[in-house]
Amino acid sequence: MTEITEIAPQNDSPQQDSLPPAVRQFVLHWGEMGGQWGVNRTVAQIHALLYLAERPMHAEEISDQLAIARSNASNSLKELMGWKLIRRVPIMGDRRDHFTAELDLWQMMTRIAEGRKQREIDPAVAALSICREEAANDPRISAAARERIESMHDFVTTMDGWYSEMITIPTGTLARLIKMGRKVLKFIPKGKKAD
Structure with missing residues (x-):
């Protein structure tokens, strides 16, 4: 697998630093592949993050993990829902929308x-x-x-x-x-x- 050189975000967040190197590399590579296939890089990165996530994630958490704008995360999540690659998952006691990826x-x-x-x-x-x-x-x-x-x-x-x-x-x-x-x-x- 080709190594993707990461450019450090301007606003480093502690959440992003918590991504293990292999997960970060997978997300970056999936984003690059998405770009080559004509898919927005952020959409592909969110898909990769949710695919590897062990539990459903909400949009704010996703935007923190990937150091992207909340609006960008929301629009990307809508696109992934349109492709039926992710779905909403209700979480008891939390009113926010949580998302999980198709794993099959x-x-x-x-x-x-x-x-x-x-x-x-x-x-x-x-x-x-x-x-x-x-x-x-x-x-x-x-x-x-x-x-x-x-x-x-x-x-x-x-x-x-x-x-x-x-x-x-x-x-x-x-x-x-x-x-x-x-x-x-x-x-x-x-x-x-x-x-």
């Missing part, structure tokens, strides 16, 4: 994949369908361009269909299938390599 890794990855599909793949399929229809009826579009639009549409809809089939497979079966990895390739006839 398969559920977590399924929810992330579903969220990304809704935000990225579904609009792409819809846009390509419109382009395909318009290209079919426009004599100004060359046969090559029309064919490329058709190929892209077919590819994206095939991947979308594959995802829709995979998501219905029970988690245990899907886990075994993924773990089989390259062993499955023995049963697939070898064809010519693509240029």
Whole structure:
């Protein structure tokens, strides 16, 4: 794992200092990965903190631990709730909202994949369908361009269909299938390599 260099916050809090080094490193790394995937770094860091937390945490505690603004924590928590990666947990005698993360890794990855599909793949399929229809009826579009639009549409809809089939497979079966990895390739006839 690549080591993430930490920049010391301007207002060191005793709460933040209480994070064990491995937890701090995990939170920082998860935040960096989130940024690479197009997810706000703070959202990813809060998710990592809650994933490792042994008990539900409230927003003020989260903002103290990560040395972030309370409003930033609240907005990030709302986003994580929208992705269904965290949930509210009532705590007896405490009126504040407490949060806990989904701990089942398969559920977590399924929810992330579903969220990304809704935000990225579904609009792409819809846009390509419109382009395909318009290209079919426009004599100004060359046969090559029309064919490329058709190929892209077919590819994206095939991947979308594959995802829709995979998501219905029970988690245990899907886990075994993924773990089989390259062993499955023995049963697939070898064809010519693509240029």
